[in-house]
Amino acid sequence: MTEATAFAATKGAQIYRGTARRNFALGMLFVVGTINFVDRQLLSVLVEPIRADMQFSDTQFGLLTGLAFALFYAAMGVPVAMIADRWNRVKLIGLSCIVWSAFTAACGLASNFWQLALMRFGVGAGEAGGTAPSLSVIADLYPPAKRPFAIGLFTCNGPFGVFVGAAFGAWAAANIGWRNAFVVIGIVGILVAPLLIWLVREPMRGAMDTQKQADAALPFGQSLAMFVRRRSLRMVMVGSGLAAFVSYGMLNWIPAFLMRTQKMPLEAMASWFAPAAGITFGVGILGGGWLVSRAAERSPRAYGTIPALATAVLVPTFIAALLVDSWQLSLALMLVPMAACTAYVAPALALVQNLTPPRSRATAAAVLMLMFNIVGLGLGPLFAGMVSDALKPEHGDASLRWALMALMPFAVAAGFAQFAMTRHLDKDFAE
Template sequence: MTSAATDNQTTGTAYRTYVLIILILVYIFNFIDRQILGILAPSIKAELNLTDTDLGWLGGPAFALFYTAMGVPIAMLADRFNRTWIITISLAVWSGFTALCGTATNFWQLFLFRLGVGVGEAGGVAPSYSLIADYFPPKERSRALAAYSFGVPIGMALGILFGGLIANEIGWRWAFIICGLAGLALAPLLKMTVREPVRGGLDAVQAKPNAPSLKVVLATLSNKPSFWLLAFGASFSSIMGYGLAFWLPSFFERSHGMSLVDRSLFFSGIVFIGGLIGIWLGGTLGDRLGGQNKANYARVPATAFLISVPFFFGAVNISDPIFMFVLFVVPQALALMWLGPTLSAVQHLVAPSMRATSSAIFLFINNLIGIGFGTLFLGWLSDVLRAEYGQESLRYSILYCLGFYILAAILFFLASRRLTRDWHRE
């Protein structure tokens, strides 16, 4: 392992907090660049003459193909080499390709540039999970990972807000270019100021000097059913999470006649408020209840998924904008409560030397199904339902797919029955 670390992760709360803030900023750009396509979709659809299925390919498989394929090998490098370098290079790559999206003149150019965004982002998240686990002790990891996950709603909200406002003033192409160049500017700051910590330095037993092979990691996980139940449960929730993030701006335009600026402000507010509340609540409950019973790391998200369904159903069917906003904020919070407790549980199911790779396997499943299938399936179903529901086909596509949250809840409840047994013990 190459490392520029000090021998002690506890060099101060202030520095640990700084590192977490920098990683959150990187994650914010991860989601700005990942989700900006959703708010720009109507403008791109009109200019490039695309269908909902075409947009689904751009928002889903175009990004997910290499994002999922490259995630595991890059994470294996992160279990062996300097993680800050890997994250820095990844940030530069995905930001550069985001800027290039603004130059696309047809479907296939935009498709290829989105593939490039996925290649870059493949090296951002799993190494960051591993870094955070080495900067924060076990009793604080659920909250630290939840705080890191703030990058999800903040990035989504800023991508929606700035993407919409920039596109409204100077066009959708400049929205891609400006956001991409801003991410490139962050890369040097990350590399120059974030040190590489000792692996497993805050765990009871220090990490082994040599990271295990992928075969060994898979063999370890094969004996932990809770890992696979959490991974597939999260992936079913992500079908709707990513699907709604991409398609709700188009829904607000088609079913409620919102302008680009109005839907940017409206949806960014939902994502920001609901996301922050839900992620922090999930992380807090994960640390408190999970400390009492490890099964609660899965029970908390499962319960939240079930409660979210009727709220989403009501929000999609109501017309009053104020009540609709409130009804969307509540399930948006509930649907993101899984991040802190689940990611913490995944870190604790394996030894420190396996964390980046096991996280990448988890993300591979979650993103291949969630991103790769969710956005495309909702768009395809909208096209299929157009003959019956016309302009409202997207509304019914969303309603029919809420069942994925119920499937996610079932898998998380099943995982809760195995977590204590599968927990890694030194």
Template sequence: MTAATPAKRGSGYRVYVLAILIVVYTFNFLDRQILGILAGSIKADLGLTDSQLGLMGGLAFALFYTALGIPVAWLADRSSRSWIMTVALTVWSGFTAACGLATGFWSLFLCRMGVGVGEAGGTAPAYSLIADYFPPNQRARALAAYSFGIPIGTASGILFGGLIAAAIDWRTAFLCVGLAGVVIAPIFKLTVKDPKRGGDFDAGGQPIDEPLKAPEKAPGMGEVMKTLLPKPSFWLLSLGAAASSVCGYGVAFWLPSFFERSLGMDLVQRSLFLGALALIGGTAGVWLGGWLGDRLGGRNKGAYPLVAAIAFLIAFPCFFLAINVSNLWLAFILFLIPQGLNLVWLGPIITSIQHLVPGRMRSTASASFLFINNLIGLGLGTYYFGAVSDLLTPHFGAEALRYSIYSGLCFYLVSAALFFVASRRLQKDWVD
């Protein structure tokens, strides 16, 4: 079998690859985020605290997800990315189904760790594949389109998880969405081929099936780190994304509980309301970020992080207003704006990370970025909101979660500041 290339397979095949990658990423976030809509039912059934739920939504998942991400990406830079993603999808989907069999905190915690183990192999190889299938002037839009998996997956997890749990129970919800992912895995492997490393659009692209002989072999971990870590842009972009993710992941996980406690919405109402919010606002925000990144970044590389910084500065007051209204229609409109702006950063920032290193280092560079982003953002985000809620409950009762969200919104300001600084450094660190 010869290596697949964008030129040989044509634009139609490129679109197909991007489409199925979006499907896989949808399952990635569906399985990751479904816990949020089920948190109330699980808390009541298993007798858990907000802090324990926060640990399962964050640290349990992030622990192995971040620890394994870099070595798996290192492997993806020198072996079949489609095989790695197929195995990853099977593992995380299987453990999602196993969450439905949990009997207490520790058994559910371990299953969530298993989901993180699988998802460690799902994202960085996909970033690398997309960068090899699409030319530089289309990458921000292609990566933004791939990131549609975040709002679609989040919305699907909220909608299907909540409706299945309301109709049957939370255990069945886990089983259904987990087994669906297992079915998709062989379809992905049979239809997605690895393109050249570096692609047809970058200098030095090489078919995956050629022997990896010096000097063409994939660079070692030390060489990648030596190239990546001294660049200030890498740290500014990674820490800026991590700060935004503390709030992004935290709010996404706890909003269903906030609507239950503060607005009295039942499970079906929350599922429909938040599912529509995530799908409409999130999809619009992801595409806006990719479009602005490609349009402005071609003229000035510093525009990539600048787009994200401005988005977070606008999102901050909008979120604050949204959680202080009781009318559901007004709340929906107010939440829709920051829900979209919350995801504008994906296309521009991920594109920037891809261009801090040569083509054969992209999987490892992406995993290094995701390590920082998810260890801090995902690992801390959901736990932070839950722990602050438990701390404030003696003072504010059921409204404690509202004040917890107030405090967490400050992470958006930290993110904006870091991205502003990154915009002044990126041009110097850029690799074409």
């Protein structure tokens, strides 16, 4: 990057010195991120009315909520992140929000599986410009010690989006229909995006780092080489990919399991599951970030030990929740594993931000999110859907119980990878 290009990329940027201003910027990013997750969750909540209208199989639904979205999200993630490392990130996030919201609204116009899949491709491509650039912005709003908690606050847009999506989706299915639900949420995103561009200024890159680092953006090959060179970054890729496989498989299929297998009424989805999911996912993400922020002051090994402990709690509690008969008891027992399954998110994202230079952070975050989205979002829901379809002739509506149970060996593998990462963190942080 030439000096002129570097100047153009940072023109108008500022150092956020006031707490109120940086917290406002974080809040606006949170709102846009919430819209992102509402768009994703809406399809999972509306699966039963859409299946009744279009006659989808569980495998097809796994493709729609997982692989169809994730492939385009992942394919666009790295190129868009490289743009974010070279251009105004706030404008990029706002423009991306307009794109994914327009495709979300178009989902309400689909009349068959392939049309709906095409719209989900568009949603995935647009949302690629949301999370990775936002993480890069947050790293320039807060110093390294505060990043795990700040990123934890930001990534609470996931559980809050799950809550809003589940509550709104259940209400919409009963009152305005699933098609209008997509249109309404799409319009909301199109209206909010310009406010982000107007109200939030691009922060100065590297302003919050304790050491001065090179201002030039790294080529993709050099950004990728960081994951090869540093063992903790390699291990966080493996552990996070497996953890995402489990958490996305759980997130996308728990509503259908409760309604189909446990006979939970659609009205109860809005009044009971929506707040339970929103609170527990939020506790897991925010709690993981807060615990690591506190514990990492004594040892960077906390970036691995805390997610590993959360995974150890997840496995037995989720198995217990799947084996009971009533939806009330099943939902009650799921509170702990729904919190534990997201505890890895903020530590993993913060670790990558803290071990990479300012002008490669969006790209580095996108590389990590390739694992989140290809292995996690792309394959987790699809795997559960295929297992459910395979077991349906023998187990009927109970096939989803055993499909979700099949995710647990992957959770065990994630815990081992997260714990193995702790051996390398001291050395990598020292470097």
